[in-house]
Amino acid sequence: MTTRILVACIACSCFQWVSPIQVKGQLKSGLAGTTAVAQSGRPTIPEALARAGRDMGRSFGVGGGTLGDPSSSEYLHRFTDRLLSDTDAIVRGRVGQPLPSYLSEDQMEVYTDYPIDDSLFLYRSDVSRSPRPGMLPPATVTLLGGKITINGLHYTSDHMTLRALDPGTECLFLLKRVGDRYFIAGKYDGAFRIKDGSIAPIRQGVGFPPAYIGAPATKAAEEMVARRLALHQ
Numbered sequence: 001m002t003t004r005i006l007v008a009c010i011a012c013s014c015f016q017w018v019s020p021i022q023v024k025g026q027l028k029s030g031l032a033g034t035t036a037v038a039q040s041g042r043p044t045i046p047e048a049l050a051r052a053g054r055d056m057g058r059s060f061g062v063g064g065g066t067l068g069d070p071s072s073s074e075y076l077h078r079f080t081d082r083l084l085s086d087t088d089a090i091v092r093g094r095v096g097q098p099l100p101s102y103l104s105e106d107q108m109e110v111y112t113d114y115p116i117d118d119s120l121f122l123y124r125s126d127v128s129r130s131p132r133p134g135m136l137p138p139a140t141v142t143l144l145g146g147k148i149t150i151n152g153l154h155y156t157s158d159h160m161t162l163r164a165l166d167p168g169t170e171c172l173f174l175l176k177r178v179g180d181r182y183f184i185a186g187k188y189d190g191a192f193r194i195k196d197g198s199i200a201p202i203r204q205g206v207g208f209p210p211a212y213i214g215a216p217a218t219k220a221a222e223e224m225v226a227r228r229l230a231l232h233q
Helices: 018-027 033-042 045-052 073-085 217-232
Strands: 005-009 013-019 056-060 089-095 110-124 141-143 145-150 155-157 170-178 181-184 191-195 198-201
Touching: 005 155, 045 056, 045 155, 045 170, 073 217, 089 217, 110 145, 110 155, 110 217, 141 155, 191 217, 198 217
Parallel strands: 056 155, 141 181
Antiparallel strands: 005 013, 089 110, 089 170, 110 141, 145 155, 170 181, 170 191, 191 198
16 A cells, blocks of 8 residues: 655645655755745735636634633633624624625635624724714625635635624624724624524634523623723723
8 A cells, every 4th residue: 555645735725645755855856945935925815726727725624712611700701801802893783695705905815795784783993983973884794714716716715613694694793893894803703693582603613601602682782882891991
């Protein structure tokens, strides 16, 4: 049986099975190229697709959340303060149909925008930017990940912790403003679905405080707003 080794390709962010002899040869002949890639950083998505000449993508595994015992009060306070410190807006509304995915400005990631229908801003740190006092534009939530096509080649960015939002679902969002976009605060943690008046985290993985699973939505939102205001002082 021939021994083969799984090697990560830095240039195109993929994996290849090769023999030990091939590895040795690539280390000798490709050292200069490897150094150049390391110095310049990972290639952009269009560059990676052009080099590979085939469909490709990246997967991001399910995260484990904050370290500690999720059932403890200390964990709950630490988790909440960390999440709310990353929050610029708290919004309740219903998820609309996602818009076509697109490249980030640096072309290193894929974004997907979800309009939030009937969005109600419960808290917003930059309310002074509103075009008219008391009037806020509808919220749009930007998720990391999605699928795009460039020159006939497909690229998929799969964030397994929070792959998508379900259109039509009522949700409570804690959002972080970056430029003109609102991302999920805590990367994945600040998204809750509302069902039968109770909230539950949308993201996959462990480490979510039980206090936020099945809590009354209105009460939880009020407590989050109050705590965010206290942290802002």
